[in-house]
Amino acid sequence: MNRPFNQLCGLAVPCWLLLLLPGAPGARAQTILRGVVTDAKTKEKLPFVNVTVPQAGIGTNTDQNGRFTLQVPAPYTSLAFTYLGYRTVVKTFVAGQAQEINVQLATNAALLNEVVVTGSKGPRYKNKDNPAVALIRQVIEHKEQNRPESYRYVEYEKYEKMTFSFSNLSDKFKDRKIFRNYQFLFKKQDSLAAGGVNILPIYIEEKLAREYYRKDPETRKSIALGNKQVEFDKHFIDNEGLSTYFNRMYQDIDIYANNVALLGNQLLSPIANNAPTFYQFYISDTLRQHVPQLVELSFFPRNKGDMLFAGKLYVTLDGNYAVQQANLSVDKRINLNFVKRLDANLQFAENPDKRYHLSKSFLGIDFGLSEKGSGFYGERTVSFDKYRVNQPGPPGVYEGPARVPVDSLAQRDPNFWQLNRPDSLTQNERAIYRNVDTLQTIKSFQRTLTLFTFLISGYKSFGPFEVGPSNTFYSFNPVEGFRLRVGGRSTPEFSKRIYFETYSAYGFKDEKWKYFLSSTYALNGKSIYTFPQNFVRASFQRDTRIPGQELEFVQEDNFLLSFKRGINDRYLYNDVYRLDYVHEFSNHFSYALGFRKLQQSPAGSLYFRNVVGDQPNSVTTLSTTELSVLLRWAPKEKFYQGKLYRSPIIGPYPIFTVRLGTGIKGFLGGEYNYRNLIANATKRFYLSQLGHSDVTLEGGYVAGQVPFPLLDVHRANQTYSYQLNSYNLMNFLEFSSDHYASLFIDHNFNGFFFNKLPLIKALKLRETASLKLLYGGIRAENDPSQHPALYQFLRDAQGQPTTFTLGRLPYAEASVGVANIFKLFRLDIVKRLTYLTNPNVSEWGLRGRFKLDF
Template identity: 60%
Template sequence: MRFIMRRQLKTSICMLTLFLTLAFTAVAQAQQTTVSGTVTDASTKETLPYVSYLITGTTLGGRTDADGKFSISINGNYTALKFSYVGYKPLTKVIKIGTAQVVNVQLQPEAMLMNEVVITAGKKPRYRNKENPAVELIRKVIANKTKNRMEHYDFVEYQKYERMMFSLSNLSDKFRNKRMFRNYQFLFQEQDSTKIGGKNVLPVFQQEKLSNNYFKKSPEKTKTVVIADKRVNFDERFIDNQGLSTYFDRMYQDIDIYDNNISVVSNQLLSPIADGAPGFYKFFITDTIKNHNPQLVELAFTPRNNTDLLFEGKLYVTLDGNYAIQNAYLTVNKNINLNFVRALEAKLDFEKNPDERYHLSKSNLIVDFGLSKKSGSGFTGERTVTFKDFKVNNPLPDTTYRGAGQLVVVPDADKRSEQFWANNRPEPLSAGNMKVYGNLDTLQSIPSFKRTMDVVTLFFAGYKDFGPFEMGPVNTFYSFNGVEGFRLRLGGRTTPSLSKRYYFETYAAYGFKDDKWKYFLSGTYSLNNKSIYAFPQNYLRASFQRDTKIPGQELQFVQEDNFLLSFKRGENNMMLYNDFYRLDYVHEFENHFSYTLGLRKWQQTPAGSLYFSNYPDNGILGRIQQISTSEISLGLRYAPHEKFYQGKIYRTPIVDRFPVFNLRYTAGIKGVLGGEYNYHNFMGSVDKRFYLSQLGYADVTVEGAYIVGKVPFPLLAIHRANQTYAYQLNSYNLMNFMEFVSDHYASVNIDQNFNGFFFNKIPLLKKLKLREVASFKVLFGGLRDENNPALNPGSMQFVRNENGLTVTNSLNRDPYMEGSVGVGNIFKVLRVDAVKRFSYLNNPEVSSWGIRARVKFDF
């Protein structure tokens, strides 16, 4: 059977290859003409934006960009292009068939036909908002935004169809015919050469979604019910399908022209009809369309600074008193400070409601990415959204809005038949797009593709899959530190191939300097028959770990023995040997509220130059070998509308404007399982991103804690320090490990990204597309008398260095403060900060400033 299937597949590929060869031959026989150039005003020599041009004898053509430039590839024996622009005489230019050529066009103003022509010498008149009819019109559009939005109605319901497509694009024939792709020729597609992305594309992802949507104004409620969902599904061993879909949704959000800011590829661009748009855009009336009911005004707009995060394009505004947008064409300047974006194009169409207002009926967004703006292969994403059955002010029962604010997916939404999709798609898919689902399923069955994905997964996720077991992560196999010296580690975990209910994870490590073994073992039982890494989580886990740890170091998305974190500044030989016995229960809900219950027995033994000591009754300094605690804990987390990508190890949040709340309570119990202390630890935090339009965005974290009870300093809040050369967002980058402890504290961290707002105004600097960053961190805290070792000789004393100076301190009335200014987007991936410490500069071995770097991938 396998032989027959393989033979059928091979026969199909051969037939398909033959078909493609014939198609290429037909295309090669046709004459292809490439024409590019610039359109200018014949009298002033200034470039003309958005001039229309057509291939004579056809309806095909395009428009010049904001700089008056155009480029088109023509298949066929066409010999002329016709250019037209309101206020100018049309002009037809002859072109040569079958060659690449530059045709510059000069259009004569209509005024040249008058008997008397007045020519005014001098500089180009300065653009002004005052007494500018285009600006007056856009102000009327802004003034009428409220009544033209969906929120104007008491009730709205509609059906929404979404299609998302991602492809490798601009692929040359040489690339396509490489030996490595000889088994994958059936994947390639051809598209219209005038479309963004180029001629040859290789689809890698496609998703269609159909949903019913409901809106109620008072009290405001929204609800989305997904009734059908069809997408390419990759092997879960390699790719998180849900996370991939979520990530693409974040990059390609719905475009609401009436919002002040529009989210595109993880950035916010100021809408051309934002309240403050006339201060950032230039507007021009370029045409009046009288044969449309109502009449429309074509309004072109360009950014005042072509590197700012702004659109350019055209709006079509109704002259019926509503001043609504009837159509919109949005693109971006080629010099915009958006990483990897080579081209962007959005088209919005609106339809009239019975009350003479308009609603969005269709939107299409295409973005082409690439390492180079000019040429080379890239990555193109396209999202088309269509709205139908739009009904307004039709009251529905309250039960309709039950579960409002949540995404509801009907059972078997992903199992709809082909006939269902054929009946419910607003427009049929092209033949090539219909094949994408089957082609990618076939691709995943090819052994060479599986081997390639295995290597890619090992490189990016750090795990090597062996079916029921995977080994990794590879970046922890080797590391070093001041206590263990060279450290070797080997570990792995089971996969869903073994069981979806039971998971086991383990590793063993050995330090050649301390001559000690470290190890970890855990067993997890999934209570909802899902992977323990899939949302929503619901599992019970028991684990034991014996390993080293730097007190106060808390890392996100990496392990402490990651090789790259072995490189640190200053002394790094104060560590702990920890024995953790843990039992944890984690339960997440669909609304992104979760709670965690934990039971932990923890034994801490000092290592390296760290020691535990006190002054007993005889007044002689004594050493304490270890401390033991038994704890119960409750953690609460609420992250409304959170989206994330689930990797092999970590769940990586896709940061948005919604806050994340955390609350944790931990109680130490003396006399249970060897616990030596009674205490209560309350901790809470809020994280939120604030979008500031053209000033970028600010990530803000507010955190606080209070510990009730008398405890030794290792059980206090040891504030997060960083002695690596990497800039860490949630740590104090010039604080030393164990430098400060508190039993109560409050902190505020602000990380501001200006997205190039200032650098874009500097002529030479703006070409580098650098982005300004700044941060400020302030920490207030202290110790009550009962936890201050200086007032309690019998208590565990703070650590001192070899010179007798105190290494560990408490915060007094002055806060700890540090700030930084830096440059981001260096080579599009690197951020470098100059960090300055403002307080407690007299502490031993303190650096008052430093340079830190962080790899940060942004669009």
């Protein structure tokens, strides 16, 4: 409820992809085999037994309960069961028929005598005296020496290839009449390949960079050598933002880190310091013929719903206890949305000092709204080449920004990628570049993209001008009544340097026109919506506003925000003249210089009243002239740039903001001298299996004597949406301060508790909790009771005060909630903890918001 669907899209999943997902399952020509493997003597179920079809080179492992499921191509009819310390068993089956094969394995005494280390099996699993746990503890103990950061210098070339396809498409879907002109896009593949038989490749991206690391002082440098990706029509899709989202979904996997970032979540690594607490480990094989000798270490979560991996590690027994290879997957019951299948493979190569470095990684994820339906399959392959350790890089290479972009793609020789790719592209991958270019020339596809763009962004393009956003066309409030609005803005087709934006609105109750007009000039020759921004903007706005409400991502006349609780008829008519200069830098530091002339007039039941002499006096307008500077630093910030606003991709790095506004009395009608300083810091803290917390600290100080509308009117929320950065049970205009400090904590447990509850865990719900504290007050010089010439605090019709200052007791509210309801909603029960005797307050409230995430 915090954002309509067209503003929700892009926060976790590019919504144009969701809208294109077809729903029919694909056909598979194969034999489906299921069964249970047990110990012939003890009848205990055996985990991680290798179940293979040797001739086909495919296979799987049994799970914790000895169960397996395997899809076998029709020509094959034999199945082999192998397990360390047991005799191999081969079973035959009838091709083309789903069937159950249960197997009992007998121990091999001779083989058991040769094994150096073995692990306990079955339900009596324990860490104590478990050789597998002893081995993983050695891996954990040697982590630091096996990480690249243990070297003084590291240098290598990094090649990345990312591809995406619509997956698991049925023949019926493919042969629909509307796809008659698109048959060249569909591709056939092996029936057991990820993504199904029919796929539709739509995206490919390649990157090549030279990476440098220096330990002392610690420095990381990435110099881009080449970047190539499918280019969609920029009128419809932000290609750079799309690349950012895909790279966020498919991040590098560092097996030696305690937590692995994946799809915006953190999964505990199988070699994290506390991994034995959450994982079960089994020694499932020894590879004596390998040099050095390797141990195959199988692992899976103790609780299958937790954010954990399952798979195998291959550990060296040369004293380094390094990971030579890792195969990772996740259980289908894990609390991840839309993920049908995940497979990752890490391969390590030997350094001259006999330690290992990551040489190649693969990550493939099959997404879908349902298990059997069509979906979206993406894979990312990363190769590391020309690896050098303990050799310093060229002089000066460690200086300057951490990332150096490609100097000019236009200067790349056509043979550049053929010469620099570690592996050549497949025929399907080569065709993606050509097919997407062809696709965008088909008129029906252009019409489809036009429709989707309007549904998602809310804008309809007419060449040099586009109309929108659609969610503001209609709204209502107690002052304006029924409100209609229409607006739009120019596009790069009009000009790449000059941009215009405008709207006009009419309220049928107050019978007043509102309007806005702005003109922006880009100083860097790029779109003002392209990072890094560098522009100057002049604007005028005449409109209504609720005091204290500065919404960051949405307009106040958004239709969904029209629904409010309680009394909310205190509005302002604002006339605002602005001149702003914004300059962003590639390191994500930015500053903004601003001039604002503001004239505020009370509307509805809001009034401005002071005491002149001994008589009450009504004030019709409040005029200020203000100069401001805004400083913002968001290291390593990532976002998706939509047509209306940026959608931040929240990561582990903090964001710092400082704003200083100075009012100038006597300049262009300004009535007050003041200085308003606000500082804000926000950061996400990842707590491994306990989820993550978003923490925001903010403080403000107003210097000078000013009436209460120029104080900090704290952000209240009287809508039924749960707003993260507002006080959800505070009334509009309830508190004002000239100095304050606040703390917001919003924690998501990612289903840590729900995942362990029978029945409930199948719903994949997630627990949330929040706490909001606000300390503040007003100095004597800004207290209207001591200075009657200042505007008096508001009172209701019965004379009861409705605007207050904060005393020694902070304003506090807390909530607990359930997120991921139908993978879309979050509901919170909010409790107001203090100032409960204020009039018209709600002690309890139920609030909701859209929250689409993985």
